[in-house]
Amino acid sequence: MNMQTGTAANMRNATGTQAPLIAFDRVMKVYGHGDAEVRALDGVSFEINRGEFVAIMGASGSGKSTTLNILGCLDVPSAGSYRFMGAAVETLDRAQRAMLRQRYLGFVFQGFNLLKRTTALENVELPMIYMGLSARERRKRAREALAKVGLADRENHSSSELSGGQQQRVAIARALVTNPAVILADEPTGNLDSQRSHEIMRLFSDLNQRLKITILLVTHEEDIAAYAPRHMRFKDGRIASDETRA
Amino acid sequence: MYWTIIQLSLRELRANKMRTILTALGIIIGVMAVIILVTLGNGFTAQITKEFEGIGQNLIFVSPDSNNGPNRARVVPFDMRDVDAIRRGVPGIEFVAPSNGSGGRVVYGNVNHDTVVIGSTNEYFKVRLWVFEMGREFTEGELAAGKPVCIIGKTVRDTLFGAQNPLGLKIRVENVSCEVIGLLAPKGQTTFGNDEDDRILMPLRTYQRRIVGNSDVATIQVAVANGQDAQAVIDGLRSLLRQRRSVPEGEPDNFSIDQVSAFLGEVQNVLGIMTMFVGAIAFVSLIVGGIGIMNIMLVSVTERTREIGIRLAIGAQQKDVLWQFLIEAMILGLLGGIAGIVIGLGLSVLITGLMGVPFIPSIGIIVFAAVFSALFGIVFGFFPALRASRLNPIEALRYE
Ligand SMILES: Nc1ncnc2c1ncn2[C@@H]1O[C@H](COP(=O)(O)OP(=O)(O)OP(=O)(O)O)[C@@H](O)[C@H]1O
Ligand SMILES: [Mg+2]
Numbered sequence: 001m002n003m004q005t006g007t008a009a010n011m012r013n014a015t016g017t018q019a020p021l022i023a024f025d026r027v028m029k030v031y032g033h034g035d036a037e038v039r040a041l042d043g044v045s046f047e048i049n050r051g052e053f054v055a056i057m058g059a060s061g062s063g064k065s066t067t068l069n070i071l072g073c074l075d076v077p078s079a080g081s082y083r084f085m086g087a088a089v090e091t092l093d094r095a096q097r098a099m100l101r102q103r104y105l106g107f108v109f110q111g112f113n114l115l116k117r118t119t120a121l122e123n124v125e126l127p128m129i130y131m132g133l134s135a136r137e138r139r140k141r142a143r144e145a146l147a148k149v150g151l152a153d154r155e156n157h158s159s160s161e162l163s164g165g166q167q168q169r170v171a172i173a174r175a176l177v178t179n180p181a182v183i184l185a186d187e188p189t190g191n192l193d194s195q196r197s198h199e200i201m202r203l204f205s206d207l208n209q210r211l212k213i214t215i216l217l218v219t220h221e222e223d224i225a226a227y228a229p230r231h232m233r234f235k236d237g238r239i240a241s242d243e244t245r246a
Numbered sequence: 247m248y249w250t251i252i253q254l255s256l257r258e259l260r261a262n263k264m265r266t267i268l269t270a271l272g273i274i275i276g277v278m279a280v281i282i283l284v285t286l287g288n289g290f291t292a293q294i295t296k297e298f299e300g301i302g303q304n305l306i307f308v309s310p311d312s313n314n315g316p317n318r319a320r321v322v323p324f325d326m327r328d329v330d331a332i333r334r335g336v337p338g339i340e341f342v343a344p345s346n347g348s349g350g351r352v353v354y355g356n357v358n359h360d361t362v363v364i365g366s367t368n369e370y371f372k373v374r375l376w377v378f379e380m381g382r383e384f385t386e387g388e389l390a391a392g393k394p395v396c397i398i399g400k401t402v403r404d405t406l407f408g409a410q411n412p413l414g415l416k417i418r419v420e421n422v423s424c425e426v427i428g429l430l431a432p433k434g435q436t437t438f439g440n441d442e443d444d445r446i447l448m449p450l451r452t453y454q455r456r457i458v459g460n461s462d463v464a465t466i467q468v469a470v471a472n473g474q475d476a477q478a479v480i481d482g483l484r485s486l487l488r489q490r491r492s493v494p495e496g497e498p499d500n501f502s503i504d505q506v507s508a509f510l511g512e513v514q515n516v517l518g519i520m521t522m523f524v525g526a527i528a529f530v531s532l533i534v535g536g537i538g539i540m541n542i543m544l545v546s547v548t549e550r551t552r553e554i555g556i557r558l559a560i561g562a563q564q565k566d567v568l569w570q571f572l573i574e575a576m577i578l579g580l581l582g583g584i585a586g587i588v589i590g591l592g593l594s595v596l597i598t599g600l601m602g603v604p605f606i607p608s609i610g611i612i613v614f615a616a617v618f619s620a621l622f623g624i625v626f627g628f629f630p631a632l633r634a635s636r637l638n639p640i641e642a643l644r645y646e
Contacts, residue, residue, distance in 0.1 A: 113555075
């Protein structure tokens with residue numbers, strides 16, 4: 001474990017020009033057996049460098065969430081290889097992958113996924129609890145993160161007392177607070193109206209440009225994807241197009 | 247880290263007060279039952295022990311018996327010569343109190359009262375630890391001549407005389423007119439419901455001559471002197487009486503010798519076993535309470551699937567989730583245990599008070615209850631906790 005994260009940490013400290021942050025090499029993901037077999041991913045290869053902002057698009061069932069789950073070390077490929085910060089994720093066990101999520105990955109979900117009956121501040125502190133940070137450090141960093149998403153005045157509101165847009169900001173603060181290398185967002189604006197969606201996207205854009213956080217974001221909508229310079233389109237478990245705006 | 251998880255668990259329990267109370271209820275009731283039953287058992291044992299000590303710890307009862315072969319039908323009674331022989335011939339004795347008694351009617355004015363009439367000597371008060379509230383013992387003269395005098399218990403006094411000073415008053419005992427010369431201090435009811443104060447005493451000789459018309463002695467009570475071996479006294483009594491009553495070698499005794507302290511030991515044994523038995527039944531309800539924790543924790547794990555998914559996604563290790571649920575279950579058990587102990591002790595005070603039994607809480611059983619309720623929390627919380635920690639984060643996040 002230590003060796004693996006050590007490798008990853010070294011990669012992170014290196015200039016990073018030679019090794020991409022993320023590298024998918026002919027990744028396959030198969031669900032079920034025999035007649036019920038579904039090829040959710042059918043040989044997907046791509047690389048993503050540090051600091052990129054990528055929109056992942058495609059029809060329903062094309063494999064976007066599957067890709068994001070594997071990227072987030074929540075799942076492993078059935079075949080092929082996924083290298084994250086130089087480490088072959090498919091060789092890691094559950095605990096090691098949990099460690100990668102804890103240290104280097106932040107998640108934002110369509111359904112916000114905040115803990116109920118828990119204040120904004122406590123929600124943002126949660127990942128730091130598992131990192132073993134002190135209560136004082138947690139509180140300080142959670143406040144900073146909430147300030148970054150513009151919710152400094154909502155610290156002690158519980159999630160049920162916040163609007164959808166505000167809940168998603170808390171979720172972004174929670175993803176942000178551990179200083180992750182990558183934020184993965186699966187349809188983060190799917191439950192928001194157009195105005196809130198654009199507010200959230202401006203926030204992502206800002207985090208990417210000012211804090212240089214790598215962001216991978218799944219969306220169905222072109223105007224949401226437009227915030228990202230790079231667009232990857234999936235079709236039937238393969239990459240149909242991968243374009244970066246000049 | 248673990249302190250933080252404890253805080254997480256406490257917050258979760260606090261946020262769901264109703265669920266917390268319902269989950270702990272089984273443990274609360276189980277612990278309560280154990281505490282109440284064991285405390286009551288202790289109280290009864292202490293009460294009965296005290297009563298036996300009131301009779302006199304090293305007291306030996308000797309009475310004639312018929313349980314031997316040929317002359318089974320006839321019980322040969324003792325008489326005063328046997329008593330004198332015991333006084334002279336058995337070492338290690340402090341007092342010997344011969345007595346005879348039966349149910350009898352006493353009359354004062356137009357008040358009738360049925361009581362127990364006993365003929366004995368002044369030793370009777372010593373071996374049975376009776377204290378005088380007023381008046382005096384029998385004189386040597388009254389004893390030797392069989393004078394019509396009597397000493398009454400409090401119940402007899404209350405019934406016949408009310409609050410009136412009974413000393414010097416004449417009552418009729420069966421057919422004998424008797425002067426009251428003493429009043430015994432009350433001992434109260436025994437656990438078995440006997441009223442010890444409902445009795446009347448007269449000199450043995452008076453009883454023999456005037457009431458029953460024979461010279462029999464029904465019971466000889468022997469108090470073992472301090473520091474003497476009761477068994478040696480019993481052996482001495484047995485060989486003396488066998489010889490006096492001409493029991494042939496090899497035949498069983500035609501009298502019986504019973505020792506109060508031995509009897510007390512037996513009663514204590516039985517009560518101890520009963521307390522343990524009842525406590526064990528209550529312990530089963532504690533186990534059922536533990537299973538209750540498991541049930542609700544399992545439901546809770548399902549209910550909180552999405553929460554568990556979130557925790558796993560943002561970096562919780564499986565062991566973090568395992569510990570959170572385990573600690574939650576342990577705190578539930580412990581809280582239930584503490585609540586059960588407090589309520590159990592409270593109710594024990596109430597019940598022992600109502601029953602007039604001493605309240606004797608046992609530290610051992612309290613510690614036992616606390617330890618086992620926490621332990622059951624862990625044992626029965628382990629399976630739900632394991633299940634929670636093994637959830638697949640992707641599926642857990644998708645769970646509605
Ligand atoms: N746990 C699973 N078991 C079986 N099949 C699955 C599972 N998860 C995903 N699939 C299948 O894999 C394929 C890709 O699913 P995925 O969730 O990646 O699609 P998506 O692009 O995210 O779609 P959407 O836009 O609807 O979210 C689909 O056909 C889906 O039915
Ligand atoms: Mg999807």
